[in-house]
Amino acid sequence: MAFRNEDDKTAYWKENISLLVKLLVVWFVVSFGAGIIFADALNEIRFFGFKLGFWFAQQGSIYIFVALIFVYMAKMNALDKKYGVDEE
Structure with missing residues (x-):
């Protein structure tokens, strides 16, 4: 499926990157922080x-x-549904 408009596409990727950054920070803190520092x-x-x-x-x-x-996986499924690009 395609995005309805460019604004939805931009908002989708902004939320996607924001989610990735948050999860990578958690991963870094747990692996590097708890395991080493x-x-x-x-x-x-x-x-x-x-x-x-x-x-x-x-x-x-x-x-x-x-x-x-x-x-x-759960957050991205919700994000896909929010912007109408889910596979269902």
Whole structure:
């Protein structure tokens, strides 16, 4: 499907890029921040018997990344419906 007009197209891409930036910031904070920068402080906390900083570096950032994929999918489906470019 095509956009109704140029204003819808511009607004759609503005919202799309905004969503991407927000999700990338979350991904960066979790992977780089929790796994590297704040690892020493997080290592004071135990999670399933492991230090939390280590857990985020090894497992947690991957779980968050997969969750971000599903969030992106849901948000983009809603955005597509909002602008009438969904596949349904």
